[in-house]
Amino acid sequence: MPAINETLGQYSELFMLLAAGTYTVAFIAFAWDLAKSSKTFQAVDLKAAASSAGEKVTVAAGRVGAALGGADAGGPAGRAERPTSSLTFEGGTAAGDMKYAAERRVPARIAVALTVLGVLIHAAGVITRALGAGRVPWGNMYEFLTTGAFVAVAVFLVTLIRRDLRFLGTFVLGLAIIMLVAASVSFWTPVGHLVPALQSYWLIIHVSIAVLSSALFTLTFAMSVLQLLQSYRQKNLAAGRKDNLSFMRVVPNALSLENLSYRINAIAFIGWTFTLMFGAIWAEKAWGRFWGWDPKEVWTFVIWVVYAGYLHARATRGWTGTRAAWLSIVGYGCVIINFTLVNTVFQGLHSYSGL
Numbered sequence: 001m002p003a004i005n006e007t008l009g010q011y012s013e014l015f016m017l018l019a020a021g022t023y024t025v026a027f028i029a030f031a032w033d034l035a036k037s038s039k040t041f042q043a044v045d046l047k048a049a050a051s052s053a054g055e056k057v058t059v060a061a062g063r064v065g066a067a068l069g070g071a072d073a074g075g076p077a078g079r080a081e082r083p084t085s086s087l088t089f090e091g092g093t094a095a096g097d098m099k100y101a102a103e104r105r106v107p108a109r110i111a112v113a114l115t116v117l118g119v120l121i122h123a124a125g126v127i128t129r130a131l132g133a134g135r136v137p138w139g140n141m142y143e144f145l146t147t148g149a150f151v152a153v154a155v156f157l158v159t160l161i162r163r164d165l166r167f168l169g170t171f172v173l174g175l176a177i178i179m180l181v182a183a184s185v186s187f188w189t190p191v192g193h194l195v196p197a198l199q200s201y202w203l204i205i206h207v208s209i210a211v212l213s214s215a216l217f218t219l220t221f222a223m224s225v226l227q228l229l230q231s232y233r234q235k236n237l238a239a240g241r242k243d244n245l246s247f248m249r250v251v252p253n254a255l256s257l258e259n260l261s262y263r264i265n266a267i268a269f270i271g272w273t274f275t276l277m278f279g280a281i282w283a284e285k286a287w288g289r290f291w292g293w294d295p296k297e298v299w300t301f302v303i304w305v306v307y308a309g310y311l312h313a314r315a316t317r318g319w320t321g322t323r324a325a326w327l328s329i330v331g332y333g334c335v336i337i338n339f340t341l342v343n344t345v346f347q348g349l350h351s352y353s354g355l
Contacts, residue, residue, distance in 0.1 A: 008132030009191035015125030022118035029111035030169035145183035171222035213271035
């Protein structure tokens with residue numbers, strides 16, 4: 001039996017490696033999509049400018065013909081003067097953006113297809129790790145990082161069904177790759193049994209909600225970073241400066257990113273509230289007290305306070321724009337500290353890194 005468990009553990013590590021490789025190729029495809037957007041939009045702008053200049057000449061000629069009483073060279077005056085499109089997107093015309101949307105399908109579709117393949121391979125790695133350990137695969141840092149990366153990518157793909165968030169692909173996959181590399185290089189732990197304190201059904205309840213909430217916080221972190229970049233770009237454009245972040249034209253405006261991030265953070269905050277509550281109940285079952293100021297307990301509460309402050313400040317105090325984005329980023333920084341430094345540096349009852 002131990003030999004089978006070890007073999008399953010080795011298969012799991014192989015699947016994790018293949019998943020990381022697939023994610024890397026998908027990451028490159030998403031980055032290619034963003035890079036291509038910059039060149040495509042520039043070409044569309046040049047054509048739009050040339051077309052606009054041509055239309056002005058045609059309209060002017062028509063007006064001259066009408067004034068002379070002759071035939072309208074540009075057709076009927078009403079038709080000649082009618083604008084080709086009244087809808088203007090940020091960074092380009094509707095026609096230009098629609099043309100770009102059609103052209104960008106190839107790299108975007110390749111990236112999404114590779115991400116789906118990668119998450120299936122990743123799922124095989126998580127499942128074989130669970131079978132090898134004979135339990136849920138989140139009993140140490142290695143397992144938490146690999147499972148957390150899987151959930152983050154899976155949530156991203158599920159979200160794509162309802163909303164086109166492919167512009168987040170580069171950032172989400174980049175974070176997933178970092179998590180997998182960190183798990184394999186710094187936190188690798190062989191398949192083994194859980195410490196007695198973790199041998200409880202509360203492990204499934206408490207940690208699964210924490211993983212899902214962390215995955216949602218990962219998405220909002222990426223959105224907040226993009227919001228800061230988009231806000232910086234919009235200020236430059238408003239001031240008449242050169243657009244040095246033209247690839248950001250694929251991304252929604254800063255306000256849309258902020259609103260979406262706020263809604264997802266609200267859902268993740270509810271999940272984190274249950275994480276804190278269930279952790280306290282589990283602590284009472286395991287150690288006979290609900291709260292003991294253990295480093296993990298403290299940092300879990302700190303994360304709750306930061307995101308509660310973010311939601312309160314934005315909803316009632318008018319903290320919008322870059323201030324809201326920075327608060328969201330600070331909250332995710334606390335999440336990273338909680339699952340890295342607290343597990344490896346601080347000594348406490350929750351030191352389950354497996355190192």
